[in-house]
Amino acid sequence: MSGHTKTIRVDTLARVEGEGALLIKLVGERVADVKLRIFEPPRFFEAFLRGRHFTDAPDITARVCGICPVAYQMSAAHAMERALGIHIDPAVRLLRRLFYCGEWIESHVLHIYMLHAPDFLGFQDVIGMARDHKPIVERALRLKKIGNRIVSLLGGREIHPVSATVGGFYKVPAKSQLQELVEDLQWAQEASLETVRWTATLDFPDFEQDYEFVALRHPDEYPLNEGRLVSNRGLDIDAAEYEDHFIEQQVKHSNALHSVIRGRDSYLVGPMARFNLNFDRLPQVAQQVARDVKLTAPVRNPFRSIIVRAVEVVFACAEALRIIGEYEPPPTPRVEAPNRAGVGHAITEAPRGILYHRYALDENGLIVTAKIVPPTSQNQKRIEDDLRDYAARLVAWPLDEATWKCEQAIRNYDPCISCATHFLKLTVEREQTNGE
Amino acid sequence: MSSKSSHKPKIAVFKFASCDGCQLSLLDAEDELLSVVDAIEIAYFPEATRATLKGPYDIGLVEGSVTTHHDAQRIQEIRRKCKMLVTIGACATAGGIQALRNWKDVDEFIRVVYATPQFISTLKLSTPIAEHVPVDFELRGCPINKSHLIELITATLAGRKPNIPLYSVCLECKRKGNVCIAVAQGTACLGPVTQAGCGALCPSYDRGCYGCYGPMETPNTASLAGQFRVLGCSDAQITQAFRGFNAWSWQFRKISEEYERK
Numbered sequence: 001m002s003g004h005t006k007t008i009r010v011d012t013l014a015r016v017e018g019e020g021a022l023l024i025k026l027v028g029e030r031v032a033d034v035k036l037r038i039f040e041p042p043r044f045f046e047a048f049l050r051g052r053h054f055t056d057a058p059d060i061t062a063r064v065c066g067i068c069p070v071a072y073q074m075s076a077a078h079a080m081e082r083a084l085g086i087h088i089d090p091a092v093r094l095l096r097r098l099f100y101c102g103e104w105i106e107s108h109v110l111h112i113y114m115l116h117a118p119d120f121l122g123f124q125d126v127i128g129m130a131r132d133h134k135p136i137v138e139r140a141l142r143l144k145k146i147g148n149r150i151v152s153l154l155g156g157r158e159i160h161p162v163s164a165t166v167g168g169f170y171k172v173p174a175k176s177q178l179q180e181l182v183e184d185l186q187w188a189q190e191a192s193l194e195t196v197r198w199t200a201t202l203d204f205p206d207f208e209q210d211y212e213f214v215a216l217r218h219p220d221e222y223p224l225n226e227g228r229l230v231s232n233r234g235l236d237i238d239a240a241e242y243e244d245h246f247i248e249q250q251v252k253h254s255n256a257l258h259s260v261i262r263g264r265d266s267y268l269v270g271p272m273a274r275f276n277l278n279f280d281r282l283p284q285v286a287q288q289v290a291r292d293v294k295l296t297a298p299v300r301n302p303f304r305s306i307i308v309r310a311v312e313v314v315f316a317c318a319e320a321l322r323i324i325g326e327y328e329p330p331p332t333p334r335v336e337a338p339n340r341a342g343v344g345h346a347i348t349e350a351p352r353g354i355l356y357h358r359y360a361l362d363e364n365g366l367i368v369t370a371k372i373v374p375p376t377s378q379n380q381k382r383i384e385d386d387l388r389d390y391a392a393r394l395v396a397w398p399l400d401e402a403t404w405k406c407e408q409a410i411r412n413y414d415p416c417i418s419c420a421t422h423f424l425k426l427t428v429e430r431e432q433t434n435g436e
Numbered sequence: 437m438s439s440k441s442s443h444k445p446k447i448a449v450f451k452f453a454s455c456d457g458c459q460l461s462l463l464d465a466e467d468e469l470l471s472v473v474d475a476i477e478i479a480y481f482p483e484a485t486r487a488t489l490k491g492p493y494d495i496g497l498v499e500g501s502v503t504t505h506h507d508a509q510r511i512q513e514i515r516r517k518c519k520m521l522v523t524i525g526a527c528a529t530a531g532g533i534q535a536l537r538n539w540k541d542v543d544e545f546i547r548v549v550y551a552t553p554q555f556i557s558t559l560k561l562s563t564p565i566a567e568h569v570p571v572d573f574e575l576r577g578c579p580i581n582k583s584h585l586i587e588l589i590t591a592t593l594a595g596r597k598p599n600i601p602l603y604s605v606c607l608e609c610k611r612k613g614n615v616c617i618a619v620a621q622g623t624a625c626l627g628p629v630t631q632a633g634c635g636a637l638c639p640s641y642d643r644g645c646y647g648c649y650g651p652m653e654t655p656n657t658a659s660l661a662g663q664f665r666v667l668g669c670s671d672a673q674i675t676q677a678f679r680g681f682n683a684w685s686w687q688f689r690k691i692s693e694e695y696e697r698k
Contacts (some may be wrong), residue, residue: 012482013482014482014483014485014486015482015483015484015485015486016483016485018450019482040453040560041452041453041503041504041507041558042503042546043532043533043562044534044537044542044545044546044548045504045533046535046548047537047540047544047545047548048533048536048537048540048545052676053676056676059646060533062456063455063532063533063578063681064455065455065456065457065462066454066455066456066457066458066460066579067456067457069455069457097542110463114463114484115484118486124485124486125484125485125487125489126484126485127473127478127484127485128487130470130473134470137470139468141466141467141470142466144464145466145467148466149463154637156637156640156641157579157580157634157637158464159457159458159460159461159464160457160578160579160648162637162638162641162643162646163641163643165643169641170638170641170642170643171640171641171642171643264513298453299493300530315594333642337469404486407486416456
């Protein structure tokens with residue numbers, strides 16, 4: 001290689017969930033190569049789910065990800081219910097939304113304050129940030145804890161909760177138990193508004209991309225568990241059509257499979273996609289604070305996703321309060337789900353974006369085939385596309401600063417590599433030549 | 437690290453094949469996190485920080501199971517760098533849910549999940565850390581209980597043994613005043629053979645325990661499996677009941693294989 005070659009390399013990506021590495025090769029002003037490498041070992045969920053009873057799917061698939069287990073439980077339960085042809089009680093539907101709100105609060109607050117904000121403020125981590133910004137970190141911890149409290153109340157514990165199942169829950173809370181959350185949630189609502197205002201004061205690079213945004217869209221609600229899958233370029237499909245429109249593509253320069261829309265290219269899932277496609281479905285309080293900080297759809301700067309996440313926390317707090325106000329326990333915690341053969345698909349909105357599950361069952365209710373497409377696998381190509389453009393602007397920067405900026409650009413996506421891995425190609429090669 | 441002569445114990449967190457949930461437990465300890473990081477130095481914890489300090493480390497927390505050649509080597513290096521090595525969670529202590537491959541043809545598994553199988557490098561077995569290196573302490577659970585993690589750190593700082601229960605989930609149910617769901621409702625429940633630690637969560641939520649914390653000391657799995665049969669479970673269902681998140685722990689493995697052969 002010529003003396004103009006420069007390599008940005010991160011052997012272990014920090015403040016992401018799971019293990020990945022980054023390699024960018026710059027030749028002169030040109031970005032010659034971008035590789036987001038995944039060395040997280042594969043775990044083969046789709047394979048060992050075969051032969052298990054459908055009731056095992058929410059418990060087992062939760063273990064794909066300790067950060068968003070609720071998302072896995074929800075996609076699995078909905079897909080199974082479609083396979084079995086059963087319909088859940090409206091009160092169960094509300095509780096599921098509440099459950100998901102808890103996970104969104106917990107996961108988004110973790111990412112906003114503990115994984116992403118340190119980049120904007122120049123800290124290595126939240127511990128360093130706590131020394132200079134203690135009240136902010138304390139606010140974060142309290143807010144995150146309230147999200148976890150919702151998940152724990154409905155599910156027993158915050159990581160791998162035990163109550164959600166096909167047809168409903170093993171046990172549902174009494175009205176009075178939910179009421180106990182109200183005071184905390186009212187505080188959380190205020191804290192989430194402060195979070196939006198605070199994130200809006202951070203410095204953002206001037207960087208916009210032309211994305212295809214993909215998210216669920218529901219007739220009346222900001223999407224969590226249900227809706228059609230839509231995009232800003234005309235996609236409008238049911239979950240059952242997902243595999244007709246999305247394909248996994250092998251790319252020569254990378255050992256990772258990339259998800260693309262058939263006939264088009266990479267796409268973006270997650271908070272920015274949801275916000276841009278569903279701004280009109282946000283409650284007034286969330287719309288208003290977004291306007292106050294001049295955050296208007298479509299947001300095309302991925303660094304500003306930190307503000308969008310904060311707006312989604314406002315939504316989640318408001319939605320949780322609304323649900324608690326309306327809640328009356330269902331007549332039974334769950335509807336019975338008899339064994340039968342069938343195929344079911346579901347997409348729900350994990351904190352990081354759409355999570356697709358498909359199952360085929362035999363007449364004994366045992367899983368014949370399973371397919372799971374997590375959000376981070378879908379964003380992976382888009383992350384590389386961002387980096388290809390962004391790295392070109394960093395050519396003149398000192399290498400360590402450019403490296404940190406690229407890491408930050410990856411963290412814009414809150415990537416969960418643990419999730420993506422059972423799908424991504426594994427590479428055990430952890431380093432490339434220096435390039436110098 | 438040479439910049440100041442800090443006497444804080446250095447803690448490192450390492451990840452193998454896992455879901456990240458057990459290490460997240462540390463960040464989920466919202467009430468204790470700031471005091472914990474006052475008392476210790478986070479020397480290596482990629483999920484939380486970019487900064488890394490070189491070893492040796494006073495405490496190494498290991499999450500996840502060994503599933504690749506590379507990881508089998510890496511755990512040896514990590515052991516050498518850690519004065520005290522603690523495994524956290526069912527993947528690290530028992531091989532995790534991914535150990536279900538251990539009874540199957542892993543090459544066939546690769547073909548199910550991956551389009552181009554030749555790129556995948558993996559071992560035939562998913563194994564706990566203790567099958568590779570000596571382990572000083574194990575924290576059970578899928579996930580671990582975050583209060584156990586705080587207790588472990590506190591006890592280590594104080595130079596005492598962590599106070600972690602080794603009895604069964606049944607005792608936790610009794611203490612909570614739960615009516616026994618196995619006796620009263622005829623629900624198959626792994627509580628009698630499973631180590632406590634979760635606070636009898638599943639029975640408290642009207643379902644049978646599914647064994648997140650793995651086998652208790654001296655579990656009578658044969659007797660419980662017989663009881664499952666009385667409740668109407670088939671041999672295949674009994675096999676699968678023990679093939680959960682701690683399937684590769686020898687006590688659960690032994691009984692599941694016995695029923696698989698029937």
